[in-house]
Amino acid sequence: MVTLLTALGIVLFFLGLLFSIAWHELGHLSTAKMFGIRCTQYMVGFGKTLWSRKWGDTEYGVKLVPLGGYVRLVGMIPPAAKPRQTSGKPMSRWRAMVEDAREANSVELEPGDEDRQFYQRAPWKRIIVMVAGPAMNLILAIVLFTIIMMGIGLPQNTNTVGTVAQCVLPADSTRTDCPADAPPTPASQAGLEPGDEIVGLAGEPTPDWYAVNVAIREHIGPTQMTIERDGETRTLTVDLIENQVVARDGEGDIVYERGPDGEIVTDDQGYRVPATESAGFLGITFAQERRPLTVAESAETMWGSVVGVAQALVELPSKVDDVFGAAFLGEERGVDSPVGIVGASRIGGEVLSQPIPLTDRVVFLVNMLAGVNLFLFAFNMVPILPLDGGHIFGALWESLRRRLARLFRRPDPGPFDVAQLMPVAYLVVACFVVFSLMLLVADVVNPVRLTQ
Incomplete structure (x- = not known):
C-alpha cells in the first residue's frame, strides 16, 4: 500500500507541475493572440515531440523533456537597424551569434506576417x-493558498493537552525515552491527561493556547490550574519548574538561533535550530485543530511565503556547491536543498504515503504546488534573457528611450534590438541546463527526504 501511495503521489504532483507549466504558457498564448501576434507553437516540455495537433496558426503539443515549456511568437527579434556591411574581416563570435539568432527568427516569417x-x-x-505567463503562476498560487488557508484552514495550537511528557528533558534533547535519573514532569505528577482543556492558571482565565503558554512560562512553583475533563471543571496544583524551553516572541512564534552574520542557524539536515530560554515548564504538548484564517491573516501568511520565495531565489546561486556535492561527492543533502521536477515529485510521493490524516497529506501537496508556482512567478520575473523578465526589461528600456527621444526632439531610436543580448541568453540557458542536470542527478542518487 505504501508503494502504491508513493507512486500515486509522484504521478499526481508531476501532473500538477505540468499543469503549472501549461497554465504559465497559456498566459503568454492568450494575450499574444489578443494583440494579433501570430503564435506558431504552444509546447509543454522540450526536445522530441510526443504529441501535437494544429489548430489555426498554432501547433499545440507535449514534448519529451518536461523541464519547462514555451510559446513561439513570430518576430521576437526586430530586423537589423542597418544592413550589415560585409568586409574582408570575419565576424566576431559574438556578432555571429547575434546574426544567427536574427536569421533563425526571420525563417519563421510567412506572407501575411508583415503586421503580426x-x-x-x-x-x-x-x-x-510577457507578464501574463508569470502572472498566471501567481494567480494559481493565490487560489491554492486561499483554498488551504480560508477553506481547509491551518493547524492552530489549542489550550487542550495533546500529550504529557513523563520526564524532564532539555529543550534541545532528541531522546524519546526517559533516563533513569530524569525527574518526572510537573504535568505527570499533577495527573494531567491528554484531552484536558486548561481554562485557568494562577487564578487567571486562559481561553486560548497563547494565554496558557504565556502563563506557564511566567510561573514557577506550586500553581493552581483549572481544567475541564469529561465536561467537569477541576482544579489541580502543578509544581511548575524552571527549565530550558524553546524561545518564543511576543506573538508566540518560535525564535531561531542566529549566527554572527545574522543568518538563521540550521542543523546538518537543514532544519532551523530554535533558540532556548529559561522559563516555567509544565511538560506537555498542545493539541492542534484546523482553523480557517481570515482574509487579513491569509494575506499576511501569503506575504510571508512571498518573502520566503524571494530569499530562496536570492540564495539559489549559493546552493550550487551543495547540489554538486550531493550529486557527485556523496555529501549529505539538507531539507532546504533545491529540488527539480523529479525531486519535487518524489517528495509528493513520500508525503502521500505518510501515516498521517489524509487531509494533512493533501494540504501539504497543494501547499507545495502553490509554493512552486510562487517560485515560478518570481524566477521568471528576473530581468535577464531568456526569462520573461528579460523581455519585460527590454520593452521598458525601449519605452524609456522613445520617451526621452520625444522629450529632446530626437529621431525615434526604434525597437530595442534584443538580438544583441542573445549571446547572454545562450549563456544563461547553458547554466540553467547544467544546473538542471545536476539537480536531476542529485534527486535520483541523493534525494531530499522529509523523513529519515
Missing part, C-alpha cells in the same frame, strides 16, 4: 504578453 510580429507591438502590449 511581436516586436511591432507597443512596449506596453509586449509587457502584458
